[in-house]
Amino acid sequence: MGVVTAQPERTRLVLARRIVPCLDVAHGRVVKGIRFVQLRDAGDPAEQAARYAADGADEIVVLDIAATPDDRSTSLATIGEIAERVFVPLTVGGGVRAVDDVIALLRAGADKVSINTAAVRRPALLAEASRVVGCQAVVAAIDAVRTPTGQRVVVDGGRTMTERSVVEWAVEAVEHGAGEILLTALDADGTRDGYDIELTRAIVDTVPVPVIASGGAGGPADFLAAFLDGGADAALAASIFHFGHCSIPELKTYLVANGVPIRPSEGRQ
Numbered sequence: 001m002g003v004v005t006a007q008p009e010r011t012r013l014v015l016a017r018r019i020v021p022c023l024d025v026a027h028g029r030v031v032k033g034i035r036f037v038q039l040r041d042a043g044d045p046a047e048q049a050a051r052y053a054a055d056g057a058d059e060i061v062v063l064d065i066a067a068t069p070d071d072r073s074t075s076l077a078t079i080g081e082i083a084e085r086v087f088v089p090l091t092v093g094g095g096v097r098a099v100d101d102v103i104a105l106l107r108a109g110a111d112k113v114s115i116n117t118a119a120v121r122r123p124a125l126l127a128e129a130s131r132v133v134g135c136q137a138v139v140a141a142i143d144a145v146r147t148p149t150g151q152r153v154v155v156d157g158g159r160t161m162t163e164r165s166v167v168e169w170a171v172e173a174v175e176h177g178a179g180e181i182l183l184t185a186l187d188a189d190g191t192r193d194g195y196d197i198e199l200t201r202a203i204v205d206t207v208p209v210p211v212i213a214s215g216g217a218g219g220p221a222d223f224l225a226a227f228l229d230g231g232a233d234a235a236l237a238a239s240i241f242h243f244g245h246c247s248i249p250e251l252k253t254y255l256v257a258n259g260v261p262i263r264p265s266e267g268r269q
Contacts, residue, residue: 015233015261016058016261016262016263017227017232017233017234017235017255017260017262018058018233018234018235019056019057019058019223019234019235019237019248019251019252019262020057020058020059020060020061020236020237021048021049021052021057021060021236021237021238021241021248022060022061022063022214022236022237022238023048023049023061023063024063024065024238025045025062025064025065025066025075025094026064026065026066027066028045028075028078029043029044029045030045030048030242031065043242045078045081045082046078046081046082046084048242049062049086049090050085050086052086052248053085053086053087055247055248056248056252056263056264057088057248058088058089058234058263059088059089059090059091059111059234060086060088060090060091061090061091061092061093061114061182061212061236062074062078062079062082062090062091062092062093062094063092063094063141064078064092064094065094065157066094066157067094067095071095073094073095073096073104074092074093074094074095074096074105076104076105076108079105079108079109079110080108080109082109083108083109083110084109089111090109090110091110091111091112091113091114091182092105092108092110092113092114093113093114093115093141093182094114096114096116096118097118097125098118098125099125099129099132099133101113102115102129102137102138103132103133106133106137112136112137112138112139112180113129113133113137113138113139114139114140114141114182115138115139115140115141116140116142116143116155117155117156117157119140119173119176120153120155120162120164120169121155123172123173123176124176126138126140126173126176126177126178127177129177130176130177130178130179131177135177135178137179138177138178138179138180139178139179139181140170140174140178140180140181141182141184142166142169142170142181142182142184143155143184143186144166144183144184144185144186144187144196144199145158145161145187146185146196147161150165150166151165152166153165153166153169154186166183166199166202166203167202167203167206170183170203170206170207171206171207174207178209179209180209180211181203181207181209181211181212182212182236183199183211183212183213183214183215184214184236185199185200185214185215185216186215188215188216189214189215189216190215190216190239191216192216192217192218192239192240193216193218194216194217194218194222194225195213195214195215195216195222195225195230195232195235196215196216197225197226200213200226200230200231200232201229201230201231204231204232205231210233210234211232211233211234212232212233212234212235212236213230213234213235213236214235214236214237217235217236217237217239217240218240218245219240219245219246220250220251220254220255222235223235223237223251223254223255224254224255224260227255227260228260252264
């Protein structure tokens, strides 16, 4: 991964960096694989979310990775069960196709809604949603794949390649009203080989909204690189938390020792 070196911050204020466990949910269970395939069961969504909240997660992301391929919406019942058990910000995505879907998820207990495939196919959805619920509640999720001609956006849970440049789409998404970017480097997802720092930095240096780095976290040093080299506002991970490779308190202790401003790890339940 190389030596971690500090990079200049953007001109906007950067607050304490966030640690964000992600629950990929399919058919009512948390699952995790590599690049969205070879899925392993990782437990009950509400139980996992409650555990992470108690450990000091700064927010939790729940993505129904089967919703879009199955042509359905995210289960509102599942989101309601999670929201009843956690008291940290909750971002939810999967199968969001219309403003009504955004409103339904917020009413079910989400604080923010992540929109991916539908926004790529119809960017106006981001503008429509932000006008109704505010840009602070609208997250543009971007799945990126490296190709010989550059980083390209993929949709449908990683199944469909588009011709859209990742950086150009991030800029357009913010222009349409996204208040945050959730950037997943699909090539690294589940590999534990580290975040795509180059891509993260490219997005961070281009858009004026917070950026969440996702895909590839293998240990505390990868989070440090995402924050210092990548400039990310938050770093998302799943496998290392689900399967006991690293705990949130351990991670926060490491980051604080290395000069990264982090919220205390006390649980908020």
